[in-house]
Amino acid sequence: MDKVVLIGAGNVATHLGKALKSFYHIAQVYSRTMESASALASKLGCEAVTDLSKVVTDADYYFCAVKDDVLPQLLPELCKGREKAIFVHTSGSLPMDVFKGYARRYGVFYPLQTFSKNRDVYFEDVPCFLEASDKETETDLWFFMFGITEKMTLMSSADRKYLHLSAVFACNFVNHCYDLAYKLLEQHGIPFINLIPLIDETTKKVLYDMSPREAQTGPAVRYDENIISMQSQMLEGRMKEIYDLMSKSIHERSMEQS
Numbered sequence: 001m002d003k004v005v006l007i008g009a010g011n012v013a014t015h016l017g018k019a020l021k022s023f024y025h026i027a028q029v030y031s032r033t034m035e036s037a038s039a040l041a042s043k044l045g046c047e048a049v050t051d052l053s054k055v056v057t058d059a060d061y062y063f064c065a066v067k068d069d070v071l072p073q074l075l076p077e078l079c080k081g082r083e084k085a086i087f088v089h090t091s092g093s094l095p096m097d098v099f100k101g102y103a104r105r106y107g108v109f110y111p112l113q114t115f116s117k118n119r120d121v122y123f124e125d126v127p128c129f130l131e132a133s134d135k136e137t138e139t140d141l142w143f144f145m146f147g148i149t150e151k152m153t154l155m156s157s158a159d160r161k162y163l164h165l166s167a168v169f170a171c172n173f174v175n176h177c178y179d180l181a182y183k184l185l186e187q188h189g190i191p192f193i194n195l196i197p198l199i200d201e202t203t204k205k206v207l208y209d210m211s212p213r214e215a216q217t218g219p220a221v222r223y224d225e226n227i228i229s230m231q232s233q234m235l236e237g238r239m240k241e242i243y244d245l246m247s248k249s250i251h252e253r254s255m256e257q258s
Contacts, residue, residue: 004062012065016090061087103133130155
């Protein structure tokens with residue numbers, strides 16, 4: 001059975017570790033703090049370490065699920081003495097060649113999903129994007145990951161950056177709008193649950209029936225200046241800026257030629 005080490009103990013590492021545990025031997029979890037390393041290691045039944053020198057040298061795969069700016073700092077020590085292993089990061093925006101000069105075999109496994117530790121995610125439902133340093137590593141990584149998902153697509157680092165950027169708009173920015181709506185309703189004692197059918201219908205439209213542009217409705221599409229002006233005046237600070245900019249963007253997009 002292939003031996004795996006997880007570098008990182010955050011949301012992605014947690015879900016990836018739980019998925020891999022069903023097929024492979026998770027030897028260790030490394031994190032900068034023992035609290036986070038132990039929390040994940042206890043779920044996976046493996047050792048927790050906070051010192052890179054204590055990371056085993058005989059693992060087959062080292063999966064790096066850490067912040068983009070942290071990984072380059074770890075690689076000189078992490079890769080040393082582990083020349084036979086395959087190193088993989090899970091970032092949407094970090095180029096694969098961050099490993100170049102440190103590891104002989106390396107790649108990327110990027111799951112396009114939002115992960116929270118307290119919510120289950122099933123990798124067989126998640127589109128995943130793979131890249132590797134050479135054809136042999138690509139084949140090995142592909143079949144290794146095939147244990148947890150068949151929804152894999154080869155994609156270059158350059159294209160993956162744009163995929164990740166689009167995900168920021170489609171997920172992170174949209175959820176921030178939910179949060180702003182929640183705050184606005186909370187201030188006036190109105191339950192957020194009233195918006196759930198609206199959110200659900202909007203999602204269903206773009207899932208099954210039409211493009212997001214075709215599904216767009218509201219005062220900004222028809223540029224109803226009376227409503228837009230009134231609603232803008234109801235807001236202040238950052239929320240007003242977002243409302244005004246978003247309304248303008250929606251209208252401009254609606255006016256573009258198909």
